[in-house]
Amino acid sequence: MSPYERKQHDGVVNDVVWHHATVTHQDRVKQKGQTPVVLWFTGLSGSGKSTIANAVESLLLAKGKHSYLLDGDNVRHGLNKDLGFSDADRVENIRRIGEVAKLFVDSGSIVLTAFISPFIVDRQQVRDLLAPGQFLEVFVDTPLDVCEARDPKGLYKKARAGEIAHFTGIDSAYEAPSKPEIHVKTAQASIDECAVQIVAQLEALGYLRGDK
Amino acid sequence: MSPYERKQHDGVVNDVVWHHATVTHQDRVKQKGQTPVVLWFTGLSGSGKSTIANAVESLLLAKGKHSYLLDGDNVRHGLNKDLGFSDADRVENIRRIGEVAKLFVDSGSIVLTAFISPFIVDRQQVRDLLAPGQFLEVFVDTPLDVCEARDPKGLYKKARAGEIAHFTGIDSAYEAPSKPEIHVKTAQASIDECAVQIVAQLEALGYLRGDK
Numbered sequence: 001m002s003p004y005e006r007k008q009h010d011g012v013v014n015d016v017v018w019h020h021a022t023v024t025h026q027d028r029v030k031q032k033g034q035t036p037v038v039l040w041f042t043g044l045s046g047s048g049k050s051t052i053a054n055a056v057e058s059l060l061l062a063k064g065k066h067s068y069l070l071d072g073d074n075v076r077h078g079l080n081k082d083l084g085f086s087d088a089d090r091v092e093n094i095r096r097i098g099e100v101a102k103l104f105v106d107s108g109s110i111v112l113t114a115f116i117s118p119f120i121v122d123r124q125q126v127r128d129l130l131a132p133g134q135f136l137e138v139f140v141d142t143p144l145d146v147c148e149a150r151d152p153k154g155l156y157k158k159a160r161a162g163e164i165a166h167f168t169g170i171d172s173a174y175e176a177p178s179k180p181e182i183h184v185k186t187a188q189a190s191i192d193e194c195a196v197q198i199v200a201q202l203e204a205l206g207y208l209r210g211d212k
Numbered sequence: 213m214s215p216y217e218r219k220q221h222d223g224v225v226n227d228v229v230w231h232h233a234t235v236t237h238q239d240r241v242k243q244k245g246q247t248p249v250v251l252w253f254t255g256l257s258g259s260g261k262s263t264i265a266n267a268v269e270s271l272l273l274a275k276g277k278h279s280y281l282l283d284g285d286n287v288r289h290g291l292n293k294d295l296g297f298s299d300a301d302r303v304e305n306i307r308r309i310g311e312v313a314k315l316f317v318d319s320g321s322i323v324l325t326a327f328i329s330p331f332i333v334d335r336q337q338v339r340d341l342l343a344p345g346q347f348l349e350v351f352v353d354t355p356l357d358v359c360e361a362r363d364p365k366g367l368y369k370k371a372r373a374g375e376i377a378h379f380t381g382i383d384s385a386y387e388a389p390s391k392p393e394i395h396v397k398t399a400q401a402s403i404d405e406c407a408v409q410i411v412a413q414l415e416a417l418g419y420l421r422g423d424k
Binding site: 004022023027031032054057058061064066067068069070073074075078079082092096099100102103104106107108109129 | 318
């Protein structure tokens with residue numbers, strides 16, 4: 001189902017009536033041989049969201065599937081560079097990411113997003129933007145102590161030192177998904193195992209076929 | 213060339229050092245067999261931007277190419293629904309469309325946009341976001357009297373009646389591109405002829421190959 005109603009582009013030009021079919025969402029699904037969906041990765045900083053999402057993309061590419069990853073690298077410095085970290089900006093940040101994910105779904109892509117997105121209400125807002133079945137919550141479930149021991153960007157250290165305020169897991173809540181569609185535990189499985197598990201679930205649910 | 217620098221997703225998990233290749237822009241180009249680019253359609257209301265862009269998409273799909281169209285239908289009611297028509301909002305509207313177009317280019321797509329975008333400075337702003345060769349201005353050149361005679365949405369009538377202020381071509385300027393990469397004249401060629409002309413130029417410029 002296309003998330004967008006598209007207008008008919010019919011009319012009269014040079015006294016000739018023309019009717020132009022637009023490329024439909026179904027055309028894009030057929031071309032790409034997959035069922036477009038948002039894989040919304042959520043988890044603590046350092047939980048492995050981006051890394052697993054990248055590994056999933058590599059597996060999807062090997063299967064000839066078309067995907068795209070939205071994360072801090074390509075969103076925070078571009079579309080959302082005008083936003084800070086106030087509550088209002090946090091909500092707007094997630095809203096825009098959701099709307100862009102929806103455009104990618106409309107275009108036929110499998111979209112992966114990798115943002116901490118700690119609040120249930122924000123994730124629900126994105127789910128509500130999309131049609132049923134077009135949003136899968138992927139909970140990258142890694143205990144705080146494991147994330148803090150990894151601390152790949154040194155952010156936990158800074159947060160503990162009081163140099164970063166409102167840091168998720170330290171002095172700001174992380175609201176875990178209660179019923180994520182996909183649940184991986186990186187303290188018990190390797191990155192590759194988690195990625196394989198996610199792709200297997202996509203396959204089982206029919207998303208890697210165009211005729212789901 | 214990818215418009216984004218991507219971080220290396222290497223690190224230590226479970227005492228194992230892992231190195232994960234991300235799917236690169238070049239991988240996406242190779243997969244889709246095309247050189248990603250923004251086709252930025254500009255022209256008066258009623259000039260035929262959306263219709264021609266739709267026809268171009270149909271031709272590209274028939275050639276197995278992957279494209280997506282950003283226009284009022286899928287942007288104004290979604291990502292940019294918080295924006296009005298003030299000068300500041302107009303600039304922000306085009307900025308966000310440019311940033312989203314850049315994401316689609318990064319994903320490997322040929323992106324078409326169909327917005328009046330009357331001001332040179334706004335179009336230049338988007339061009340500056342992208343690497344050289346990733347932005348092609350497509351001037352849909354239709355005389356005002358022809359657009360007004362077509363008036364597919366009845367907007368010129370309303371503007372003449374004073375019901376819409378700042379309407380491009382009536383009481384707000386349209387700054388035509390001085391050196392558009394592609395220039396079509398709908399008063400002298402049919403929609404299909406214009407679309408064929410655009411695709412022929414893309415082909416001649418190498419955009420329909422992955423090894424441009």
